[in-house]
Amino acid sequence: MKLSTKGRYGLKAMLDLAIRYGNGPIPLKTIAERQGLSDHYLEQLIAVLRKSGLVKSVRGAQGGYMLTTSPKNITVGDIIRTLEGPLAPAECVIEEDPAYCKKADYCVTKVVWEKIRDSVNEVIDSITLQDMLDDYEKMKSQNNYMFYI
Amino acid sequence: MKLSTKGRYGLKAMLDLAIRYGNGPIPLKTIAERQGLSDHYLEQLIAVLRKSGLVKSVRGAQGGYMLTTSPKNITVGDIIRTLEGPLAPAECVIEEDPAYCKKADYCVTKVVWEKIRDSVNEVIDSITLQDMLDDYEKMKSQNNYMFYI
DNA sequence: TGAATCCCAATCAATTTACTTGGGATTAAA
DNA sequence: TTTAATCCCAAGTAAATTGATTGGGATTCA
Numbered sequence: 001m002k003l004s005t006k007g008r009y010g011l012k013a014m015l016d017l018a019i020r021y022g023n024g025p026i027p028l029k030t031i032a033e034r035q036g037l038s039d040h041y042l043e044q045l046i047a048v049l050r051k052s053g054l055v056k057s058v059r060g061a062q063g064g065y066m067l068t069t070s071p072k073n074i075t076v077g078d079i080i081r082t083l084e085g086p087l088a089p090a091e092c093v094i095e096e097d098p099a100y101c102k103k104a105d106y107c108v109t110k111v112v113w114e115k116i117r118d119s120v121n122e123v124i125d126s127i128t129l130q131d132m133l134d135d136y137e138k139m140k141s142q143n144n145y146m147f148y149i
Numbered sequence: 150m151k152l153s154t155k156g157r158y159g160l161k162a163m164l165d166l167a168i169r170y171g172n173g174p175i176p177l178k179t180i181a182e183r184q185g186l187s188d189h190y191l192e193q194l195i196a197v198l199r200k201s202g203l204v205k206s207v208r209g210a211q212g213g214y215m216l217t218t219s220p221k222n223i224t225v226g227d228i229i230r231t232l233e234g235p236l237a238p239a240e241c242v243i244e245e246d247p248a249y250c251k252k253a254d255y256c257v258t259k260v261v262w263e264k265i266r267d268s269v270n271e272v273i274d275s276i277t278l279q280d281m282l283d284d285y286e287k288m289k290s291q292n293n294y295m296f297y298i
Numbered sequence: 299t300g301a302a303t304c305c306c307a308a309t310c311a312a313t314t315t316a317c318t319t320g321g322g323a324t325t326a327a328a
Numbered sequence: 329t330t331t332a333a334t335c336c337c338a339a340g341t342a343a344a345t346t347g348a349t350t351g352g353g354a355t356t357c358a
Contacts, residue, residue: 001152001269003238003262005347011258027303041348047305060356061302076261089152106292108284109160112225112276113152119268120150127261135257143255154316176334190317196336209325210333 006083009037010045014079017055018071018129019136025057025064045083052082071129080124087124089116155232158186159194163228166204167220167278168285174206174213194232201231220278229273236273238265 012035020026028046032039046065049055056068067074081087091099093113104110161184169175177195181188195214198204205217216223230236240248242262253259 001150001156001233001236001238002240003150004345007150008239008258008262011261015258025303029303038348040350043305044348057304058356059304059354061300062357063303063355065304084150087150089150090157091151106288108281108288109157109164111284112160112273112281113157115272115276116269119272120265123264123268124261127264132257132261135260139255139257153314174334178334187317189319192336193317206335207325208323208335210331211326212324212334214335 001089003080004084005041006045006048007080009035009042010049010083011076011079013037013042013046014049014054014067014074014129015132015136017065017067018074018133021067021071025062025066027064031065048083049079054078054082067129071133074129075125076127076129076132077121077124087117087120089113093117150238152229153233154190155194155197156229158184158191159198159232160225160228162186162191162195163198163203163216163223163278164281164285166214166216167223167282170216170220174211174215176213180214197232198228203227203231216278220282223278224274225276225278225281226270226273236266236269238262242266 013031016031016034017026028043029039031037032042035042046055050057050065053068054074055065057063057065086094086096088094088098090110090113092101092104092107092110095117098104101107101110162180165180165183166175177192178188180186181191184191195204199206199214202217203223204214206212206214235243235245237243237247239259239262241250241253241256241259244266247253250256250259
């Protein structure tokens with residue numbers, strides 16, 4: 001039940017972009033450096049986020065990436081599901097097209113998987129990047145680390 | 150964020166034992182057959198459940214496995230955590246001993262992982278085998294499939 | 299024109315998953 | 329007392345996944 005680095009790195013990168021939302025394009029390399037990630041690997045992740053419309057890119061020198069919309073319109077769920085695919089503890093409870101199982105109609109374990117799935121989705125859909133940003137600002141005002149996320 | 154077959158098969162096997170709780174030892178082979186699992190693989194899983202004290206075994210002919218305690222005292226969380234280890238979406242939020250991360254004190258993504266972890270644990274800790282058994286009986290009385298779980 | 303950037307595709311080592319194989323130990327029943 | 333049914337244990341393994349790396353091409357600003 002661990003998330004892969006796709007979801008984890010991806011959310012960090014998106015928060016990095018959220019912190020700098022409105023400041024023009026941010027080069028991938030600086031995001032990768034700030035977050036301590038391989039830039040070529042992050043490139044693969046952000047390509048997925050771009051294709052799904054969550055970020056847009058500006059090519060060429062002085063280019064980079066930026067959120068396509070305000071942090072308050074992007075949820076953690078949008079990001080994680082884009083990168084990890086549908087979040088389900090078992091194939092039979094994938095929301096769009098669950099794997100066929102002949103016992104599905106009367107399977108009691110399936111009910112458990114559904115509850116897990118729904119509870120995870122509720123959590124991640126209820127948190128926006130803006131919420132994370134607010135937490136971040138709050139921490140920043142209380143402490144004196146800061147420069148990283 | 151999928152569970153492995155350990156947790157999924159393990160829960161099915163435990164429900165199978167719960168259905169037959171009080172009927173003496175159930176051979177692994179019949180559980181595996183009913184649930185459509187490889188018996189040698191299930192053996193490995195049930196060995197873990199036995200070592201953790203959730204089931205006990207009777208050796209020799211007419212032997213098998215049984216729950217050590219009533220289905221109402223065993224939660225889905227007990228079973229899944231036994232088989233899968235601590236359920237956390239990231240290493241840094243494993244409850245017993247989280248992986249060290251120097252940013253842990255002010256990491257906002259960590260807060261998200263904690264919320265996911267807690268919500269999953271709440272769900273699985275709130276469902277007992279008895280609850281599943283009740284669902285099962287209810288389904289059984291409403292339909293006329295039945296023989297499998 | 300060149301440096302900074304995004305874009306794309308292929309390859310790869312390590313790990314994990316989901317088993318299989320092969321056998322030994324124990325016990326109830328014939 | 330033998331035999332069949334069972335649990336117990338350890339090792340091997342093929343396939344998939346993960347988390348990258350490698351190598352290059354296309355675009356754009358200065």
